[in-house]
Amino acid sequence: MSGRYAALSILALGAGLAGGIYTERFHLNPTDMAENSGPEILYWVAPMDANFRRDEPGQSPMGMDLIPVYAGQESSEDPSTVTLSAAEINAIGVRTAVAQISDISETIETVGFVGYDEHLTSHVHTRVEGWIEELTVRAVGDRVLEGDILFEMFSTVIGSASAEHVRIMKEGNRRLLEISRNKLRSHGMSDRQIEEIEATGTTARNLQVYAPQDGVVIALEAADGMYLQPNTRAVSLTDLSTVWLIVDVFERDIARMTDDMTAFVRFEHLNGQIFKGQVDYIYPELDAATRTLPVRLRVNNSKRLLKPNMFGNVSLVPNKTRQALTVPTEAIIRTGGAERVILKTGEGTFAPRLVTTGLRDNFGGGGRTEIVQGLAPGEEVVASAQFLIDSESALSAGVMRMAPTGAEPARGAGELLAFDPQTRVATIRHGDLASVGWPAMDTDFAVKADIPVGRLTAGQQVKFEVIRGADGLLYINEIAPDDGIAATGVGVVEAVTADGKLTMSHDPIPELGWPAMVMDMPVSNLDVVEVPLGTQMEFDLAENADGMFVIVGVRPVDESAEIQENMDERDLILEMAAESFVVAGTIDAIDSDARRATITHGMIKETGMPSMTMDFDLLDTVDIAELPIGTEMTLTFERPDGMTMVLAAVDTAAPPIEVSGTINEVDPSSGTANITHGPMTDIGMPGMTMDFELSPSVEASSLPLGEELTLLMTRNPDFSMRLVGVITTEQVSQ
Structure with a gap:
């Protein structure tokens, strides 16, 4: 027990001695400590938020101890920039790729099943009934060549027909002999067997059935001793050198489906092998159950690797492509609200970049994504370990600033x-x-x-x-x-400095993020002597070659309002000048020297101008020699200066439509007539009673009322109808 007390006494003495040294160094003599403490501590920062800084030790809002940042360690880069050493890049496996221009096309991805090519499939039937005496093919899957005997069949019909043929052959009647040959052919006998009969002069007891093509047996109904009738399919053969692949195209992809697409087919059990095919037929009807459109592909199968009913993944690639900027798909970082990549900005430095993507993976060889906005060709992006770099960058809140909104565009x-x-x-x-x-x-x-x-x-x-x-x-x-004006502010010129600057007391300038302040501003191309002092002015700022903002113009506030009003008026004139008006009318006369035409036109609804006859200048592009006089036509007017209408183009109207009808009433003030007419078959209009516009060439007072007439009608540019003339019964008879 006494030994334990002795040990505790020694520990207490040691702790007291250490505490005394610490007090002397850190509290009683801090200067010596500062001189020997190494690099200067600039500030203290939160481990998880580089923007949280303090001048002294403490804790972050997350309860973590702040860490010191020493002189020489501070970052001068953008807060979102991440700097990695060569060892760190190697440790986390950073790989980069270059954004490049690629040929892309929107591929249709689908699946399909292998089937027999029915165009290369044959079904063997007999034309007479009989019994199979010798069957050469024994099972489904047997290979045969064109001309091989499939089976021999005993038939009484064949026996009697061949005996008759032998008899006629001995008689030497050539006409009857050819008739007999055709009879044997109609029973299904081949020329080869007929020649054997004629060579030997003996009657054929059996009918020999030959393979019509090379292929394999895919169905076998025949058997030894079986009684065959013509409606029995004895054997089915197919050539597997080419197969069909029936694929299902979803409704959303039908609009992009064309018959010149190239198909690339992959099968799981044939790793690394890609089969190329062509669209053979697009079926006319969707499958009601799957809501897909069947499409038939032809695929070369010369190596016999593809078997019917095999399942494959199919990419249908259009022949037409376009060029676009692409990066590896794995380089894209997708979040709930945006897409971005990690850009290599220098040796060991990386920064996030907001991008907008287009097509992904389903073009070319796959594995790349189209970049619609955000990258330029040749820029280098991180294709692996980008999530680690992105998380480090996000700690500095550098990514959040990259989403412009309506409030902060x-x-x-x-x-x-x-x-x-x-x-x-x-x-x-x-x-x-x-x-x-x-x-x-x-x-x-x-x-x-x-x-x-x-x-x-x-x-x-x-x-x-x-x-x-x-x-x-x-x-x-x-x-x-862009007139070069970066921003416009409002303020008071308080003085002119000796070096020619204006001392401005101005309001906030939101475009530049400037608060209200008093500052000396340099000027450019401005006589400062003429600038009034103590008057509220509006001033324009532009950026000079050094990146500094200078005043390039000043004006009283009320004058700026007048300038804005003039600009609005100019914009209105330019907007009006862009308009054109189309109306029906007739050119009555042309003054070639003055380039002016006298025109009778209908109402111009856009301007409220009524029907009238007046002179119009001709646009420079109008060829006077091609202008017809006295012909009803479609006229196009423009206002180059926003006010004065000029003739810009003419279009000779089609011949008037003739229809039977009666004029019930005429209103000269509105230039219309109430007419009951028959069907206008040329335009599909049924017979009816309605008001029609009168052509300026029609004299309203001379129109006969209540008489059966032949009415001459034309269509205005807005598809409304207009009466351009009438033919009375007397005129028709004459």
Whole structure:
């Protein structure tokens, strides 16, 4: 017991001594400790959240001890960037692949079963009844060659017919001999056996039945001694050098099914072997039970590896392909709300990149995915261990910022390479889109339907905003020609500095993320002497070559409103200039020198212009020599300046439709007539009573009422009918 007390006393003495040393070094003499403590601690950070930093030790919101970050260890990269050493890259097995342009086509994936090629299948019947005396083929699966004897059959019909043939042959009557030969052929006897009878001069007791083709026996009803009748299928043969594969195409894929597709077939038990086939027939009717469309394929089976009823996986590949950017499918990281890849940004550095994918796996040799947006050709992505890198990147919350919404759209600028007004797709060569982590590249964006695009032309510089839709694609929410103005602010010029800068007290500028502040702003192409002080102004900011924002224009706030009003008016004029109007009418006269035509036209509903005769200028593209005078035709007008209508095109109208009818009433004020007419078979209109527009060439007061007439009708561009003339009974008789 005394030994235990002695040991405890020694331990207590040692602990007291160590505590005294610790107190002296860390509390009484901290300077010496700091001088010998190694690298300086810059801050303390949470192990699971690099954005949680403190100036002193403590715990993170997750209850974990903060770890120190020493001088030289701080990261100057984007928070989402992950840096790995060569040893770490090797340890976790990082492999990369390059985004590349590939030929892709949307493949149809399905399954099918092998079957006999019925075009290469024969069924053997006899044409006379009899008994099998000798059966050569003994079982299903036996191989035969064309011309081999399948069986011999005793038949009284054959015996009597062959005896008669021998008799006629001895008589030497050639005409009767040929008739006898045809009789034997009609009984199913081959020319080969007929020649044997004629060579030997003896009567044939049995009928020899030969194989009509090479193949294998797939059905055998015949047996030794069996009584055969013509309705009995004795033997079935097929050639297995080619087989059918019946596949089922789902309803969703029928629209893409064509008869020029190439089929690639794989069977589990034939590992590594791919059989190529062609579409032989697309059946006209869906299977009511499976809701699939049967499609028949022809597959070469010269090696006899494919057996009927075998199950195979089939890829139907279109012959037409398109080129698109692709990456290995395994490189795509899919989450509930987005898709991304891990991009190799440098030696040992990686960062996430938000992408939008298209076709996946079902093209080419498989294993690759189409990238619709987010990558440029040649960029290097991680194809293995990307989930480890992605989880490390997500700790820095670097991925969450890459999803632009309507509230915070991603903004960019670039050159409009092409715009398709039908599909409303704009191809833009843009610079870096920092908010989504995209580099400079060419990207196709869909443009919202309510965005005006009348002023967009290929080759111009544009600025745009994009947001991400529910389908994952970025689409353009705003787009306009880029005049170089990055942002516009409102503020008061308080002073002009000695070096020519404007001291601005401005309101917040959301486009740049600037709060309200007072700052000295450089100017460009602006005379600062003429800028009024102490007046609220609107100013334009542009980015110079050094990446700094400079003031390029100032104006009073009320003047900016007037400028905006003028811009709105200009946009309205441009919008009106894009419209064209189609109406029926007649060219009455043409002044070639002035390029002007006198035209009588119907009502132009789009502008509310009534029917009238007036002069119109001709568009430069109109050939005066081809303009017919005095002919009812379809006229197209445009307003190049947004106001003045000019004749842009003419289309000679079809001959009027003749129909019998009666004019009941005429209203000259509205230019219409109430007419009861018979059927217009040319356009499928039944007989009826209704109001019709009168052509300007028709004099309303001269129209006869209540008489049976031949009415001349034409169709307006909007498919309504118009009365262009009448023929009375007297005129018809004359």
